[in-house]
Amino acid sequence: MSTAPAPSVTRGEITLQPSYFTSSLYVNPLREDISLLIQIFAEQYLQSDKSQPFSLFKKIWREQGWVWLHFKVFDGRSREKFISVTSRLFTERIIETEDTLVRVVALFGLYTFFLSQPASTLPPVHGVKHIPMPMDIFQVMLSLPDALTEPHMSPLRPYATFVLSKLLDAQVFHILPESSLRPHNPATLPREFFVRDDADAASVMATSEQSDAAGPSTKPPPKKKGRPSKRDKAKKAKDALAVLDKWLEKNTFTYPVPPTADPEEAQIPKKTHALIANPPVTTHSNYAVQKTALLEQLTSPCTADVGIPALARANEAVLARLKRIDEMAAEQGLEVGGEGGDMTGLVRVEKAVEELRNGKSKGGILNLLEGAGSTE
Template identity: 55%
Template sequence: MSIAPEPSTSRGDITLQPGYFTSSLYVEPLREDLKTLTKLFSEQYEAAERPFELFKRLWTEHGWCWLHLRVYDGRGRQTFLRITERVFIERLASTEPLLDRLVALFALYTFHNSQPSSSAPPIYVAPNIAIPIDTYEEMVSLPATVTEPHLLRLRPYAVHVLTTLLDAHVLEILPHSSLRAQNPSILPREVFVVEGQETPTVLQPEGAVDEEGISPSKKKPKKKKGRPSKRDKARKAKDALASLEKYVDKNTVYLIDETDPMSNTEPESTHVVLGQAPHSSLHNYLARKNDLLAAVSHDGAGVAGSSDATQRQGALQRANEAVLERLRQIDAMAAEKGLEVGGEGGEKTGLKRVERAVDELRQCNGSSGILGLLEGAGLGTSR
């Protein structure tokens, strides 16, 4: 049925174009609303004495009864009715959960039969419901599939709804869905893209594959030929700026004035590397190391003190041996993978020097082992 030409809208009126109802701006929210309606029905179904009355109450409470007032002009309304009924029909497929199929059947029946029959001025009313033949067969056999005990109460309602639709001859049978006879063949046809975001891949039917047998959704997008567009340049610049801001925030430290810690002035910020003074770090390391070595070498007084010192010295030697063994394991693992290893740094660096430092500690010549590397341990010049 074709739509007769209509006059343009008066000044100030808003008209939704047919392309809006085939786009993701309408199709995706409608699918989500239908899922919400199904979820609410499933949650309250067990306690309801009359399930279809529960469905009608939910349909009214959540605004579905006002859906027909969304558009009035003939061209937009024709697409609106066809796409809305098609979304309901999608949920009638046998691959969907049984309760979801029943709710979709109730929604299709209620939406089609609640079209305004009289209005001034008159508005377009869809006389038929277009449905692919394979989905039609699955819909007709739906009552026979309701065998679960907790859903048996819904079988009479499903039979009544199907009988009403069939007796009214409102179902327009289309070819098999695999032939893609519906227009548009894929929903949504137009995908809304937010400025600055990646353009989504072209939508394909579920299970579609290319000539190589690979699903288009799993293939990597091909790089565009030619110079990048202004949009691509702007997107890359925004991504680079966002990454830089995250890096700066993650690695920023604030310098506190040590001479006046209680100062109310805002502390200066800098990179974490610049915020760590090397001389101060070295001084702290040497102080802590000297305290440790002094505690280990302190003999104390009496036999008990000598025994404790021997135990502390033994603990220091075991720690050196453990570190050396771990370094050897790392060296062997790196060599297996062809990476640069510690034994390739010459006699004065790397694993060989650590081995000599640990050997000096074994000889009990006053060396501190690995802790003395900074003072020349392993070079024959340790103190």
């Protein structure tokens, strides 16, 4: 992501801007790391004698490299957002719907991360003194020790109580309104979604939603209003070209060159559309049957007074619509249907409609497959 100028950065030094820590580049991998931390602790705790659960947690914390996390960024502005977002991602695993063991490990992680901020460094490193926490999650966290009543969970109870007492004594919690009111800023994480130029935006959004399963559900940001940027136009054109290439590759037919052809031309493969090489006979026959039945119904003596004018209006409406499309394309400098001569679509439709007006044809544009509009 791009970097923004910050007064706390010296000349020539590059730093991560705060928006990086609210983006999918940081939020989604950190959620996966937290889930991995919880999974490893749960597996090793259930297999151990359960006598020293917090010592086991600190051992895993060191082995997984969490002790180096505070050295990720040193700029004051970025560090403020880094600590608040990381604490928030631990906090979201303490909600009531999570398993009890998951909530305990998330509490251990929040306690260890927040209280391990470097305090005596030279030069000093910016620190955060409070953890914003919605009121409902705060109440659930306070009741966590009382929920550790099962035999295999009871060894965790004194450690959870001690961790809570240390956090409460330090007065680190900044109580927010209930989480249903979305009191955090930003309200949802991640706020920014990183999309590679060669990636499909829809698939990236879907992946981001799946990675958010452990935390509050988030929706992709709404589509930007206003004119699309040059980058959006270029990406849209590239996607459309890729789709067209796939369609052409799928529908191109290479037919053999006749033996009597020129030897030089025989070396050039002859290609055409699959529908020209293999006409859809069945589809054409079904269309012809249904069209005949429709015309008989419209022109029968019982319904001719209504059917024939309706058929004429439909022909005129289609012709008017094609002319309007032709005019709009010409205004934008695009190739249009009237520039290719008598055999182009618009000219043939005009002739077919004219034939219907003069009574030379019963179907007008419905007879285009039978050659309507191709002769005077």
